[in-house]
Amino acid sequence: MAGMTSSTRPLLNRRLAGFGTTIFAEMSALALRTGSINLGQGFPDTDGPEEVREAAVRALRDGRGNQYPPGPGVPELRTAIAAHQQRHYGLSPDPDTEVLVTAGATEAIAASLLALLEPGDEVVALEPYYDSYAACVAMAGATRVPVTLRPREGRFHLDLDELRDAVTDRTRLLLINTPHNPTGTVLTREELAAIAELAVERDLLVVTDEVYEHLVFDDAEHVPLATFPGMRDRTVTISSAGKTFSFTGWKVGWVTGTPELVTAVRSAKQYLTYVSAGPFQYAVAEALALPDAYYTELRADLRAKRDLLATGLTEAGFEVLRPAGTYFITADIRPLGETDGEAFCLALPERAGVVAIPTSVFYDHREAGAPYIRFAFCKQPAVLQEVAKRLKTLAG
Secondary structure, three states: OOOOOOOOOOOHHHOOOOEEEEEEEHHHHHHHHOOOOOOOOOOOOOOOHHOOOOOOHHHHHHOOOOOOOOOOHHHHHHHHHHHHHHHHOOOOOOOOOOEEEEEEEHHHHHHHHHHHOOOOOEEEEEEEOHHHHHHHHHHHHOOOEEEEEEOOOEEHHHHHHHHHHHHHOOOEEEEEEEEOOOOOOOOOHHHHHHHHHHHHHHHOOOEEEEEOOOOEOOOOOOHHHOOOOHHHHHEEEHHHHHHHOOHHHHOOOEOOOOOOHHHHHHHHHOOOOOOOOHHHHHHHHHHHOOHHHHHHHHHHHHHHHHHHHHHHHOOOEEEEEEOOOOOEEEOHHHHHOOOOOOHHHHHHHHHOEEEEEEHHHHHOOOHOOOOOOEOOOOOOOHHHHHHHHHHHHOOO
């Protein structure tokens, strides 16, 4: 028959053989099929600031970005990103040589790892980790080495001794995510200083995913690794507009670093999407100039939603590991007499009409994440209240 092949060779290459449909797609389809409330995938259920959306409309109407934008990103956005880094962290990247706009942070991660890794290199990453990390390391032909964040006293902690022990002569790069998805951990200044010292001592590159940089609560503080001694020349810093401004569908991300690092990442990025999101780049440039009050209100709103869902989960019988950042909250199902998070999440839509994500899918050591599940709390309060009401049936 035309189009068929008799070859027995697998169609998918060995590097990606273990990666099927993402857990987010699977659980979102389950939510749709069962009519459940979806707290699995991390996107808000309301749009971001109206003035930012109108800026995108204005760019479209004015014909800005409707054709291919410049490869590194439109100058207005690169300038705004540089100003953002200076305003919030005292970093001063050159918008012409040290800033690169990408199709979201996911492409930035992929381009960075493809550009900086050779087959056989080792990459140390904090486990559990965002699922694209493992796939991108595999596509680069490198080997991931997980260092597991472990729960203690109501939150997840990094064991710095375990991190040091994970570094070998084959280690090329540390892949750091703070604020951390999915655990909500925000690494402290002391932890970051130790990571920086290790990177300098062992001459390691660092790719740091900081997309939740403005989503920190209570006494937590986000400090970019690039601000520590010896780190500017070895750190690729990644962020995006999606989480900060609640326009996740626009897929506008960026990379900052030295000219040498940014040039290397651009060499890979140009053969992935080349360019993207032209009109939205102009809108994000305006978003980055919003006053400090915007960020204060964003944090206060999400903190209240975190507390609302945490209370509901506790009343339903879960043990809650309260996050210091991001918009995800991890719950331990063992107080409910359960131990298998994947089975629990597959059954939860029928039991309670709610969808969550089993955290074990973000681990190499899946047994370490088996009893934990992740909920997204970036939803309207009425939705979270309904979730809490539905989950109370589990306690009964």
